[in-house]
Amino acid sequence: MKADALSGGFFDPVFGAQAVFRALLRALSRPGEIENLPGLVRPPTPLNPAAAAVIACLADADTPIFLDRPLAESEAVRDWIGFHIGAPIVSLAGRATFAVISDPEKMPPLADFWLGTEEYPDRSTTLVLQVTGFEGSRTLTLQGPGIAETSALAPDPLPARLIGQLEENRRIFPRGVDIVFASRHAIAGLPRSTRILNGAA
Amino acid sequence: MDQTTQTFGQGAFGQEATEARQAEARQAALRVLARAEADELATGLESIADRPEMETLRAPEFGLVMARGRIGGSGAPFNLGEVTVTRAALRLPTGEVGQGHVLGRDRRRAVLVATLDALWQSRPYRPAVERIVEKIRARLDAGEARKRTETAATKVNFFTMVRGEDT
Amino acid sequence: MYVAVKGGEAAIANAHRLLAERRRGDPAVPALTVDQILQQLSLAVDRVMGEGSLYDRRLAALAIKQARGDLVEAIFLVRAYRTTLPRFGASLPVDTGKMAVERRISATFKDLPGGQVLGPTFDYTHRLLDPDLEGEAEPEPAATAEDPGEGAMARVTDLLGEAGLIEPDPESDGEPGDLTREPLSFPAPREVRLQALARGDEGFLLALGYSTQRGFARSHPFAAEIRMGEVEVEIEVPGMDFSVPLGRLKVTECQMVNQFRGSAAAPPQFTRGYGLVFGHAERKAMAMALCDRALRARELGEDETAPAQDGEFVISHCDNVQATGFVEHLKLPHYVDFQAELELIRRLRAEFEDREGGQEREAAE
Numbered sequence: 001m002k003a004d005a006l007s008g009g010f011f012d013p014v015f016g017a018q019a020v021f022r023a024l025l026r027a028l029s030r031p032g033e034i035e036n037l038p039g040l041v042r043p044p045t046p047l048n049p050a051a052a053a054v055i056a057c058l059a060d061a062d063t064p065i066f067l068d069r070p071l072a073e074s075e076a077v078r079d080w081i082g083f084h085i086g087a088p089i090v091s092l093a094g095r096a097t098f099a100v101i102s103d104p105e106k107m108p109p110l111a112d113f114w115l116g117t118e119e120y121p122d123r124s125t126t127l128v129l130q131v132t133g134f135e136g137s138r139t140l141t142l143q144g145p146g147i148a149e150t151s152a153l154a155p156d157p158l159p160a161r162l163i164g165q166l167e168e169n170r171r172i173f174p175r176g177v178d179i180v181f182a183s184r185h186a187i188a189g190l191p192r193s194t195r196i197l198n199g200a201a
Numbered sequence: 202m203d204q205t206t207q208t209f210g211q212g213a214f215g216q217e218a219t220e221a222r223q224a225e226a227r228q229a230a231l232r233v234l235a236r237a238e239a240d241e242l243a244t245g246l247e248s249i250a251d252r253p254e255m256e257t258l259r260a261p262e263f264g265l266v267m268a269r270g271r272i273g274g275s276g277a278p279f280n281l282g283e284v285t286v287t288r289a290a291l292r293l294p295t296g297e298v299g300q301g302h303v304l305g306r307d308r309r310r311a312v313l314v315a316t317l318d319a320l321w322q323s324r325p326y327r328p329a330v331e332r333i334v335e336k337i338r339a340r341l342d343a344g345e346a347r348k349r350t351e352t353a354a355t356k357v358n359f360f361t362m363v364r365g366e367d368t
Numbered sequence: 369m370y371v372a373v374k375g376g377e378a379a380i381a382n383a384h385r386l387l388a389e390r391r392r393g394d395p396a397v398p399a400l401t402v403d404q405i406l407q408q409l410s411l412a413v414d415r416v417m418g419e420g421s422l423y424d425r426r427l428a429a430l431a432i433k434q435a436r437g438d439l440v441e442a443i444f445l446v447r448a449y450r451t452t453l454p455r456f457g458a459s460l461p462v463d464t465g466k467m468a469v470e471r472r473i474s475a476t477f478k479d480l481p482g483g484q485v486l487g488p489t490f491d492y493t494h495r496l497l498d499p500d501l502e503g504e505a506e507p508e509p510a511a512t513a514e515d516p517g518e519g520a521m522a523r524v525t526d527l528l529g530e531a532g533l534i535e536p537d538p539e540s541d542g543e544p545g546d547l548t549r550e551p552l553s554f555p556a557p558r559e560v561r562l563q564a565l566a567r568g569d570e571g572f573l574l575a576l577g578y579s580t581q582r583g584f585a586r587s588h589p590f591a592a593e594i595r596m597g598e599v600e601v602e603i604e605v606p607g608m609d610f611s612v613p614l615g616r617l618k619v620t621e622c623q624m625v626n627q628f629r630g631s632a633a634a635p636p637q638f639t640r641g642y643g644l645v646f647g648h649a650e651r652k653a654m655a656m657a658l659c660d661r662a663l664r665a666r667e668l669g670e671d672e673t674a675p676a677q678d679g680e681f682v683i684s685h686c687d688n689v690q691a692t693g694f695v696e697h698l699k700l701p702h703y704v705d706f707q708a709e710l711e712l713i714r715r716l717r718a719e720f721e722d723r724e725g726g727q728e729r730e731a732a733e
Contacts (some may be wrong), residue, residue, distance in 0.1 A: 006258045006290070006292065006298060006607075007256065007258055007292070009258065009259055009260075010260070011257075011260060012260055013259075013260055014262070055294040060454050060455060060456075061455055061456060062549060064453060079607070080593040082607060083258075083290075083607060084259070085258070085604060086456060086457060086606060118504045202527045205521040215620025220479045220609075223397040224609050224610040225610070227610070228453040228610045228611070228613065230599070231612060231613050232613040235613050235614055235615045236616065262454075264453050264454045264455060264456040265422075265450060265453045265454070265455045265456065266455070266456050266457055266458065266459050266601075266603050266614065267455065267457070267458040267459065267546065268423065268458075268459045268462065268601055268617060269458055269460070269461040269462065269544065270460050270461055270462055270464070270562075270619075270644045271462075271464075271537065271640045272462075272537055272538055272558060272559060272562060272641055272642055273525065273537035273623070274453075274464050274465060274523050274525065274526075274537065274621065274623065274642070274644075275465065275523075275526070276536075276539055276540075276558055277537070277538050277540035277541070277544065277558075277559060278522075278540075278541070278544050278559070279544045279558075279559035279560075279562045279563055280544055280545075280546050280547075280548075280559070280563045280645070281423060281462070281566050281619075281644060281645075282417075282418070282422065282423060282459070282566055282567055282646055282681045283422050283423070283450060284422070284423040284424070284459075284601065284614070284617065285422065285423070285424040285427065285453070285456070286456060286603075286614060288456065296446070298607075300605065300608065301605065302605070302610065302612050302614050303614065303615060304423075304601070304614050304615035304616075304617075305424060305425075305426065305615075306424065306426075306427070307494050321419045325564070336430070339681060345468065345518070346515050348468075348470065349468075349515050349516060349517075349518075350512035350513055350514070350515045351510040351511070351512055352469070352470050352471070352485055352487055353485070353512070353513040353514060353515065353516050354511040354512050355471075355485055355486040355487055355509065355511075356484065356485045356486075356513070357483065357484040357485075357486065359478055359479070368454070
């Protein structure tokens, strides 16, 4: 195990996790709003601090994590997750409770992830998509629970094919995945209950 | 002692045997430290001079471990119930990572065990840590032995009574 | 239907203050300390740990104090606390064969290696109340005998197993099911049933075990062995190349053996029921072993005729936190439900009376 994979966990596991949980709660209940998540953890690259904080807060030994190729190929990232989170890392997207994607352009289609069942729709993958920021060229117009009229979200990057997949994800409700976009120090939520108004455009 | 365990770093097999022995010795030390009282760990640690600064890798935290048993005592595993555990991890400037895992909820005890575990892995400190472990082991063993003598006094000695007339 | 009802805040707050005062009792009497409960009510602590499914003596003692000695309430408190903690992983299975034994008896073999060791037991006491305990007289110190030294005591079932007269333990190194993670479905596998029984209500399992002895399930059990003592618990930690010792747990284990005349597939032999619980809890371990054996009826090709053999019945109802939750929720306001029922009864009653009245009128005419 490489030594630097061991540092950079929550300084205070309880209050750190609580702060992240509060931010996640707001992000997922107010889709489109950006929640700041200042550096609570220091993960090895290419895992970004906000994405790392989200899985450090939510994942544990009972929740398998899927990593996309750049993350999975980093020994330091795998060790960091092993030491600080203790979650098993799986190579099958359909088996993962959480997935962290460092390169959304090359991510597997949403339908490859765990979509839950009609009886237990909660048993689906929560995806954490690493982005560079929220001022991308493509703005999604969102509507649904937690949104007064409409809200806007412009994660960067936002692959065009993902938009179509998000519509399909909304169509199979209550099944489907939930998404958290994570820039280095902020997150935004896109739960399965949210509709995208300008998708086809 | 045979040749392979005596040689140090000579060939892969000697190296492996040394690592296995080292792991076993560290585990034996942790087996004692995990059962120690916080105060005796603290007193022991204070007896070590020139302790290096420690970097916290994992601040002490409470959690659960699902304790397992086996069906019938030796069969397939099943989940018996959870136990509370406190864990902590820290690192010496020279890179040794100490881990503390103790039953119950006691942050201080977990950090002390992690500290002593880290020092144990550092050659210059190991003899001092072993002395602390030895002292605690002696106390635990004495307690165990006392309990065994009390238990032994409740052992049933049967004597057979002759029934009927066989003659 | 559940309808939120507002109001009663002050009443609730004052009820809780009153509860705290009643819990404390007469202030002229010294307050009970958690250490006193830990030391002197240790079997209550063990029961709360076992059925709370959380091994933490101090926490169980605190729960007993907070619950004013109501053990089911204390178990509820412990279960609630456990939900606040993350799970680091699962231990390696504990090895009861290597137990530091404080008690070990067998009702089937008089002379077994290691002998019969009574330990601290209520057995053979006369069940006469002891007025001396009203005072503060210290007991005489325990007797001692020569230290037999460390060394594992072989399990009785292993001794029987060598002769092939007892069924072997089912082997598997698969990941056992966990009812705290996956909802129960029936028929539940044996390892999940054992988990449920280990945290099940002692009284419920005791009654079911008793029922099997009285003929409500074909069984003729022998207590092959009961042992109590401490076992080491270890966990695998990522990045460490050996299993990490956490400390020791006190557990009670019971091996019941039952005569089995054999089936088409299995030869005549002794079959087994198994009990393993946290702490010193012998009655519970025995009841668990009886229930485990009864629940294996289908597996062993026996007729399922008795309540103790019905997996869904036993496993769904043995948890006293679930049971108390559902029974006690009847105390909560059901004003709207009841209003609806009342309306229905009034209407039916009116219809009934109309019919009666009609018949009387017809009879009169």
